Structure formats: structure tokens, C-alpha cells
Amino acid sequence: MDITALLTSAGINIAICVVLLSLYSVLRKQPSNGCVYFTQRLVSEPVKYSDPFCLERLVPSASWIMRVWQATDEDILAVGGVDAVVFMRIVVFSIRVFIIAAMICIFLVLPVNYYGQDMQHKQINAESLEVFTIGNVKEGSKWLWTHCLALYIISCSACVLLYFYKSITKMRLAHITGSPPSPSHFTVLVRGIPWSPDHSYSDSVEKFFSTYYPASYVSHQMVYQAGTIDKLMKDAEKMYRMLKTIEPQCGKSSMPCCLCGGTTHSFKVLNNEAESVKSKTSVDGLQPTQREKERPAAFVFFRTRYAAVIAAQVLQSSNPMLWVTQLAPEPHDVYWSNLSIPYKQVWLRKIATLLGAIVFMLVFLVPVTFVQGLTQLDQLSHTFPFLKGILKQKYMNHLVTGYLPSVILILFLYAVPPTMMLFSAMEGNVSRSERKRSACIKILYFTIWNVFFVNVLSGSVISQLSVFSSVRDIPIQLAKAVPAQATFFTTYVLSSGWASLSCEVIQLFALLCNVFRKFILRIKEEPSNCALTFPHHTEIPRLLLFGLLGFTCSIMAPLILPFLLVYFFLAFLVYRNQILHVYVSKYESGGQFWPIVHNTTIFSLVLTQIIALGVFGIKRSPIASGFTIPLIFFTVLFNEYCRQRFSPVFKRSPAQVLIEMDRQDERWGTIEEIYNQLRSAYCQYPSISPDLSTAGNTSHHEDKESSQDPESLTPGNQLVKLNE
């Protein structure tokens, strides 16, 4: 590949991006697309779009970019919460570090690479891309110190910028202290309640906590197994939704009123049932059924935040599998179906899903290899003679060789996030944010392994599994393979990176659904569950993968950096826009994603340094190699420091902060109000009850992931689940 080809490819991709972004700027002005591009606003205030038609609506404009650019961090915090700000920080971090890397690599390293061999240079635009990589520097060259210096500068600036872990820790703490009193601060999730033949789980919980936490225990709420009543209620809910869709005369703004009374009533019944377990005055005839439905898990409410944090952090029982406590997730964040899993199974589930994910990661390559085999049609028609006739047609040939492989590959890649999400759900995570984080880690490993390592290593060795048979040769192997694959990675950034952003902004799938509904089914009213939560679990691995590519290629093949910078600038605009306008934040993890980002960035840095070590070894520059080893050591040391200094705050809440908050509550006298909220906060069937009994605008939106998840309680697949 030469410079002209690269520039052509860049030109095509830029053109595609410009077209798609212009299209977006037009589409977003159409009132009918409001539920695709302004879900955020639609959810908070259901406005009717009744703009008259004008020509302006068909002219592309850049005004949305201006508006996105002008938005402040405070706006994002207000709309998307801490998680959104942390996500934007990843983008900003990448922009900063790759600006520095681009400066140093383009002006210092690139000339050294270009003039590395005594050779006659062609015209610049006909020059091969290989000439710009470190492969062009001759062995034993005295100029390799520039690469070593660049490596030092990039590593140091990355570490300095990573040190704003500190500001994210502060942000997390400010989020805890600054947010209004949340029920989750006062609540502890207890699992592994021991079974006793004499009394129910509920009695056990009451007895345990009133014995050992007499001063601070308020009350508790059991987790119930899904049973017959729930099934009936869910069926009713389903019926209601169907009726609602069929009878549009109900009106847009007042739609949830129709069956309001009825369902509120059934919600009350359930609530009374839950309370009847606690108060012994209830009818005894009902109790056996109740007891059978209780699961060994409960939410326990405490008088103060500090009491809750103590109960959550202290080892309760001499059997560590019983009375397992942790701070409860936020009410919207609770993943109810996993709460009824016995705690004793959880460790086994974790191991099983880990093995499953690893097997999936390795086996994923089998279909891909098969698909890539499709490009060799001769062999295929040799194996399946009956295909010979079909494959002889030129059109079919083109289709099969040029188009089918990438379609199949993309389809397989699209299956990865739902699969990993399924694994994370089976793992037994008790909250949606935890499940998303777990899936994020799995997808990250998957992406790095299947995009980076497999691509890098498949060129140089035959079978991937035999790659790690020689541990000591890894730096050398990588050093040979990475510069050779740099061209591929550059085009990968151009095509996959830029295109994914354009697709993200234009929300193709939602747009098509909308068009189908509005113009084919002729349903005029807005759909009730079109709002999605931000897909951290797919977007963070993508950003981190591009970061990894940037770091590892930076001093090897600096030409990738400008394209990567364009990607990150575009990502900055697109993701900001999406956070401000499209996605809603139903629950918060409070920046829990940052440690993953930090660790991955450190991994990328160390990998870069190891590859550089191998390259310096191949190029016979002992001085550069010698200087690289302490750099690896200090990078690891810096990581260890950050792990000691910051990461505990992401795992446990500091007592000091919570005590201060408790005292503030006491001074302001807001504590009674919180107690009143507590009892109703954790309702096991929020998708039914608050949805229908309240104004109906907070729970209309569903998780993007829930539609891919057989265990979730979304209305779409309730019947499937109940009929199983």
C-alpha cells in the first residue's frame, strides 16, 4: 500500500462520514424522528412536534456540532450522571495523549524512519507505507534513541494524564456526597440467609439484625420468587400494553391513566402481602405459600448510612457463605431475577461463565476462519461440486468472495455483546450496572484478543495456540509482527472506527424501526420504550482498543496517529451529542468503569514498551533496550501506586464521608422523609407497578441490553420466560 492508496481510502471514508453526518443533521430536524434523536428530551417532557414544514428542514447544517461543543461538563453531569462524565474523560484523555504522541512522532520519529536507509526515495505519493515504519531503520542505527525518547515522552505523559484518576475519585466522592439522599445508601443487600425449619427467612432476617444491629436496624424487605400472582399480573400488564397500542384514542399524554386504578390496586395488594409476613397478625392460612415464595435474600434498611456501610463491609458470620452483605444497588439498578440465586452457587457460576467466555473467545475464530476460506472459491467448488454451476456466474462469484465474508464476520461480531451480556447475567450479578461492567471486561478481552493479537500473530505464525509456547520470544515475535500489521490497523481505524461513529450518531436500527412503524404500520403515537441506556459495555472496549492500537503503533508506524486523532475528535462530538440527546441514565455506577480504563491503558503502555524492547533487540541497539527496561518497571510501579491510592474508594465507601452526610441529614431534619421513602423504594416489580400507577414517563425506557437478554423482565419477552 502506498501513500496515494491510503489517502484515497481516507478520502472515501471522509466522504462517507460527511454524507452520513449531513444526513443526520437533516434527519434530526424532522419531527417524526424525535423519538430516535431526542429520546432524552422526550422522556423528560413529552413535547408534540407541530413545526410547519419549511425548506430549512432539508438543508444540512453544522449547528448541532456547535451546540455540542458549547455544552459544559456540568450539562453532561446533569443529563448523564457521573458515568457519562467519566466516559467523556476517556475520550478527552485519549485526545490529549495522542496529540502529544502525534507531535513527537510526526516531527521526530517519522523523519528518522523515512531516512533510515541509504536509499533513493521515490516521489512522496508513490512511496510505500513500509518506508514510514521503524522497519525502514537499519540495524545498529544511532538514531534509535529518538524512538526511545519518544517512548519515554509518551509513557510519561500518559502516566501524568492517568494520574487524574485522582480527580475521578474526587468526582465519585462528590457524587456520593452531593446527590440527594438515595435509598441505596441506607440499604444493605443480604444474601445467603440460612434456612431454618422453625421460622421463615423473613423471621431469620429480623431476628439476626435486631439482635446484632438493635440500634440501627429499621426494617427489611424479602426477595420473592416469581409465582402465580406475578404471572397473572404480568399477563395483565401485557394485555394492557396490547390494548394501549390498539386503542390510540386514549391520547398521548394521558395514556397511562386508562388502567391506572386497577393496577394500583393490585400493586397495593402485593405490598400488603409483603408486609403481612412481618406483622404476625395476618391470616395464617396464607403464610405457607408466602414462606415457599421467599428467597434467601433480602434488602435490609438501616437508620443511618454509616450503619449500612458497617453492615456491608464487616464479615458477619463465622461461615462466610452465610449472611453475605453488600451495599444495595440503586432501586432502578437491581437485577431482580438474579437475587433469587442461592449465594452458594455464585462462585460456581462465576467459574463456569469465565470458562464459557474463554471458550467463546477461542472458538470464535473457527467461523471466521471458515468464512475467510470462502474467498478461495476454487477450493469450495472442489469440495461441493454441486455449487460449481452457481459459482460460475460472475455476479454470484463477486457476492460470495467480496461481500459474504465481511457480512458474516460483522454478524458474528454483532453477536458478541449480547453473548457476553448473557454470560454476565448468568454469573449472578445483582445489579444491572455490575452486569454491564462485567460484560464490558469480557468484551474488552475479546476485542483485544480477536482484533489485536489474532491479527498481529496470524501473519507471523501458523496456529494461534502455539504462539505462547515460547514465552521468551514474545517480544521478538510481536516486534516483527506489529510494524508489519500497522497498515492494516491504519485502515481499520479509518474504516471501522470512523464508520462506527457515523452509525452511532445516525442510529440506523432505531431509525429504520421508526420509519417502519410510522410509514408502514401507520402508528402515529410515540413508542413507549424507545429510550436506551448508554451502551458502556460496547463503547468503552472500542475506545480502549483504538487506544491500544495508537500506543502500540505510535513509534513503530506514526502515520496512524493523525487518523486516530480525527477518530477521537469525532468521538468527542458524537458521544457528547448522544449523551445529551439520545441516551437516558436510569442507574449510575458512580464511575466504576474508570479502574478498567486505567488498567487497560497501563496494559497498552507496557505492551508498547515490550514491543519496543523487542524492536530495539532486533535493531541491535543495546542502549535503547537498556533504557526501556526501567521504563517498564516504573510504569508497573505507577500502576501499583494508583491501585493502592485510589482503587479502594471504588470498591468500598469511606466511613468518614458517610458519617458527615448522616450528621448533615440530622441537622437538616431530612431523615424522617428518607425513612418514608425507604419502604417503597425497593419494589420487586417496578416494570409493572410504578409504570402504571405513576405518570408513566420514568419507566417507559428500557435497557438496550434487555432486549437481548432472556432473563430480563421486559414486557416483550415475559410470556416467553413464563412459558418456559
Add this chain to the structure above:
Amino acid sequence: MDITALLTSAGINIAICVVLLSLYSVLRKQPSNGCVYFTQRLVSEPVKYSDPFCLERLVPSASWIMRVWQATDEDILAVGGVDAVVFMRIVVFSIRVFIIAAMICIFLVLPVNYYGQDMQHKQINAESLEVFTIGNVKEGSKWLWTHCLALYIISCSACVLLYFYKSITKMRLAHITGSPPSPSHFTVLVRGIPWSPDHSYSDSVEKFFSTYYPASYVSHQMVYQAGTIDKLMKDAEKMYRMLKTIEPQCGKSSMPCCLCGGTTHSFKVLNNEAESVKSKTSVDGLQPTQREKERPAAFVFFRTRYAAVIAAQVLQSSNPMLWVTQLAPEPHDVYWSNLSIPYKQVWLRKIATLLGAIVFMLVFLVPVTFVQGLTQLDQLSHTFPFLKGILKQKYMNHLVTGYLPSVILILFLYAVPPTMMLFSAMEGNVSRSERKRSACIKILYFTIWNVFFVNVLSGSVISQLSVFSSVRDIPIQLAKAVPAQATFFTTYVLSSGWASLSCEVIQLFALLCNVFRKFILRIKEEPSNCALTFPHHTEIPRLLLFGLLGFTCSIMAPLILPFLLVYFFLAFLVYRNQILHVYVSKYESGGQFWPIVHNTTIFSLVLTQIIALGVFGIKRSPIASGFTIPLIFFTVLFNEYCRQRFSPVFKRSPAQVLIEMDRQDERWGTIEEIYNQLRSAYCQYPSISPDLSTAGNTSHHEDKESSQDPESLTPGNQLVKLNE
């Protein structure tokens, strides 16, 4: 090596053991050796030995074995504490599991190995040992299922026996609940107290804990830097000890009285000083010095055990490097000199000592290889021509080739425990038991690496570092190497194992010191610091190493098992005797060693299974290989279960247990008594004050390790430390 040679070697070693044990039975009857063999009794009640001389004293007898055999677990618990019982459990576990292994391997596996090839067998006593190993079974033999079955039986019985982790957990909890109220239960060690220009560390501690723990905070005691006054006091102590040694007329039983008044006074002064910081009424002129001497660490006393455990387990501050809390070690267990290390350094020290230990482990082989090079004298005299004259003498030649290498090797091996102990002290452990545990782990790794792996692998490959360059070939490599080395390991058990026990029981070093003192220096009175604590850190790795050898050789070369069983029986008698009579228990870790033992045993099992997998691979028995893989998986799963189920109790104290104890104290009204004890329990200079002010019999004994430790406060090396 043939059977006759093995039996000869065994005979010689048995003879040596019998002689040494008989010698021991005679020596222990001599009253003059009381301070060597009955330190335990001497410490608790200093009896004068005034038996008249009789002939019986010179006749060896086995009565001590009878007495040791009759002792119960309760006796051991009373004398040596939980740690001693746990240690004896390791021996009992090994005996049990290797009895099963010996039964199955001798009667099932050994015949299969012996008749594995179609060959003419020689007379049994001229038979090579190779014939009894798995190497003798021919490829593709149908009898390999016996090995697989034996492996299953051994693994399952080991796992079943390991499951008495449960009883050790119970023992640990019973130790916590059953022991009299210990100050350590009420005390929290705080490190990383933030520095403030306005007030002293002591004020900060008081302010922090009375703000956040107003109901349960009692008082605190700062840790001080060793300063001038301490120096003077230590000099006085040293002078006192010297005077005491010179003037024996002071009398044995009343010896500490001489300077009693004076030092008690100085102890009081110190105590007042410490309190003057807290009470603001003291002379202000003294305060600046006091403040400078304070270190950012303190012992904080709480009203209840539960409050202490909360303060210890909860994350206190939003900066995890400040206000770091943990439950305090027992007063005798505190390692004072490490308390003044700033907490910020601890993680760095841990990494540095880890690196140091790894380097030591790898570099250890350099002198050993050099020493083994001495056996090739030709080369040596070629390198150093001036030695030619000396080396020509036959006697010198014998000395240098036959004797010097093993002496140097043994000297080097003796240097390992003190070095590892030094590393563990530098690591910043705050208690002696923690330091010992840390050293135990280091010595364990060292032993397994340098005795097992280096011996196994040095035969088959050239350089050790290149062994692990091929990960996939490890099972095959090990499978080739282990049966070949089985003969060496058998003789290692015979010589090193049995001999080490004889040496342990006879306490050669202490005996020689005693003889030197009594018959050459003519000092009649008993030495003041002859009692040692049990050297867990050297004995546990030794036992575990023999366990590893037993497991890995069991189905490969079953002939090792009878010798190993003799070793463990002997160990049972010897260690019981030593615990009952020789060693004192100054501090307890409460069975904290067990998780190390458990993990190492699992490691040994999995290693055995991996080697078996390799062997079955070489012998081309796919069925046996296929059955081994699930065994590995289930062993790992069992370990994970135990880790989840039992290990948290060894890390954190369960709240439930402590609350019950608090309530019991309240009912019995013993709590006031405990408060009174608390204030004086943690005294920074226990080697001076209680020693001289009390009867003087509890602190005369010093750690075995302390004599090898430059930082400890034993009288012998105080001046060295202070002059540095």
C-alpha cells in the same frame, strides 16, 4: 542404584537415627542439659536440678517416646497454643494421606510397574530401582488404568482429608472465643495518620476517633521513635545485664530484684511522658520534643470487641493511604521497629522485598554451581596453577572434592531462613507472627524451586531459565524428568529428612553452646534467654516439601512412600516432644499457617496430576489421560470452594462471634478489668520494663529469629543498632 544399595543406605541412616535418638535419651536425663531440652518447663517454673548421679542416667531408654505418644491434643493446645496443634495436624494429615497412598501404590501400582515389560527379572535384591518406576511400563500398556485409579484414590483422599480445614476454622474460632479477654481484641492499630502543622499526631488521633467513634473510643497510645532517652535506658539495661552476668552471687531465683526499683521508676517516667501528651496540663516545654518523637501510628483502644472490629474492617478515609486500620496484634507479637515506618512506604517495600527474594532465589544457584564445580579439580588446578601443589596431596584432594562442596552448600542453605526473615522484616510487617508467616511463604517457594524443580529439570535441560520457554511441553518435560529423579528424592528423604529430625531433637547448636558455657566458661547459672519460639518458618516448608515429593513420586516410583511414612512418624514424635518440652509460645497467629498448607498441598496434587498427564501421554494411553483432565479440574474447583468457604475467617474476624463475646463480658462484669489492662498492655519497650519490674520469667526468652535479625531489640545487639 539397586535395591541392596538402597537398603544399605536406609540401614546406615536408621543406624544414625537410632544412635542420635539414644544419645538424646541419655543427654536429656543430664540435669546440666535442662536448659536445652526442657526450656518450656524451665520458663514456667525454674526448678533446680539436684538429682544424685545414678547409672540409669547413662542408659538410653524409650520412655520419652511413650510419654510423647500419650500426650493429647489438649496438652499440646495448652502448651503450644493453636499454632502448635495446627502444625501437628499437618504431620497427621501427611501420615494419613501417605498411608492410603502407600497401601494403594505398593499393592496395586508397584506390581504393575515391576511386571511392566516382558523381561527376565534378576534376583530381587540386585534389581535396579528403575524397574520399580513407571518408566518400566511399556508404551500403550493396558495396565495404566491402575495408575489412573491410584491417582484418583490419592487425590480424593487428600481432598477429603484437606476438608478438615473446617475443623481448623472451628478451632480458630474456638480459640478466639475461648481465650481469656485479650487486649488485642479491643485494640486497633492505626497507621498513616495525616500530618498537620497545627497539632500533634496524638491530637489528630484523639480528634478523629472521638469525632467518628464517640460512643466506643476509649483512648489511644502513640508509637514513638527511638530517641535519646530510650538509648540511655537501653544502655542501662545492657549494663544491668552485664553486671548480672558478672555477679552471680545475686542468686538464681531472685536475680531480677537487684535493680528492680530503679528501672521500675524509669518505666513509670516513660509512662507518664506518654500520658502527658494526652493531658494538656503537662509542661509545655517538653512538648516539642515529644511531638518530634511521635510517629504516625497509634494503638487505639475501644470499648467493645465489635467496635474494634468495625474500626478495623471499614474503609475510614476517602484517601485509602490515610487512617489505615487493622486489628492490633497481641502485645508480645508487636514488631515495634516496623511500626514507625510510614504507611506510604509499605507497598513499595513489599515490591522491593518481593523482587529481592526472587533475585535471591534465582541467584542462589550461582554459588551452588560454583561449589559443584569444585568436584572437577583438574579444571580448578588448571585455572589456579599455584594450587597445584596443595591439591596433589591426597588428603587435601579428598577434603576439597568430597567434603567442601556439601559443607558450603549446607552453609548456604543455612543462610536462607535468616535472609528470608530479614526480607520479611524489611517488608514492614507489624507483628512477629506475620513476619514469620511471610518468611514461611518465601522459604516455601525457595525450597520448592531449588530442591524440587532445579533437581528435576537440571537433568533434562541445560539452563534453568530456558525451561519455561515452552509452556505446552512442561507436562512432558516433567513426566520425563520426575521418574528419573525419583531415586535421588528417595535418598534425599532418607538422608536429609531423617537426619534433620535427629538434629532437631538433639538441638546440636544449643547443646554445644551449653557445654561451652558450663564446662569451658564455667558459668553455672542458667542463661536468661535460652527459650525459643517454634520455628514454623523453617519446619512447615520442610514438611510441605516432603509432602510434594511424596505426591509427585507416589504413582511414578512408589518405593519412596515407606521411607516417607517413617519420616512422618518420626516427625510426629519429634515435633510433639519439641513442642511439649523445648519451645515456648510467646505469641499466637491462631492457625494462620493453615491456608498456606492447604494451598501448597493443592499445588502438589495438581502438579502430580499434570505430571501424570504427561506420563500417560508418553505412554500413549489416551483413556488414562482423558480421565486425568477432569481430576485436575475438580481439584482446582475443590480448592476454590475451600477458599470461598473457609479462608475469609482467617483474614477477618466475624462480627457475630465478637458481639456474643462482648455480651458475655457485659453479663459477667469483666469489662472494667479489661479496660484497666488495656492502658498498660501495649508498652513500646517490653524488653526493658516488664522484664526488670516483674518476676522476670516471661520475657527471658527471645525469638530464635531475633538473633539473626539486625532490627530486633534483643539485648545482644542493641548497641550495634544504636551506633549505626
